Amino acid sequence: MVVRIRLARFGCRNRPFYRLMAADSRSPRDGKHLEVLGYYNPLPGKDGGKRMGLKFDRVKYWLSVGAQPSDPVESILFRAGILPPPPMLAMARKGGSRDRRPIDPMTGRPLDIEGLTIVDDPNTPDGENGACIEVAA
Secondary structure, X not given: OOEEEEEEEEEEOOEEEEEEEEEEOOOOOOOOOOXXXXXXXXXXXOOOOOEEEEOHHHHXXXXXXXXXXXXXXXXXXXXXXXXXXXXXXXXXXXXXXXXXXXXXXXXXXXXXXXXXXXXXXXXXXXXXXOOEEEEOO
């Protein structure tokens, strides 16, 4: 049995509300589930932000036993800080060759590798034995 962590849709028409579920991959979207792991409300609240609540310990448990998150859940877990950013490649145009530069996960824009310098100590100008990365201005 392959367990997937995915969203189950609730709410009315034009007012979606999702629950984060651990479910068997063969069960339907809104069907039988193993456990409710949280919720996600994509509609902005009074403060203008989207609402999200997760049971961090249970999500980490299901990921540790091999549950596979769906693509939308993967981005939600990345924003919550549970998963590392998914690998992304920039595409120049549809059907064209892919740009192999790494993408900044927060902005979605390609990183400029030439503008980066590796620095070990802020007091060391030559940057030998690099420990962190700084952007050269």
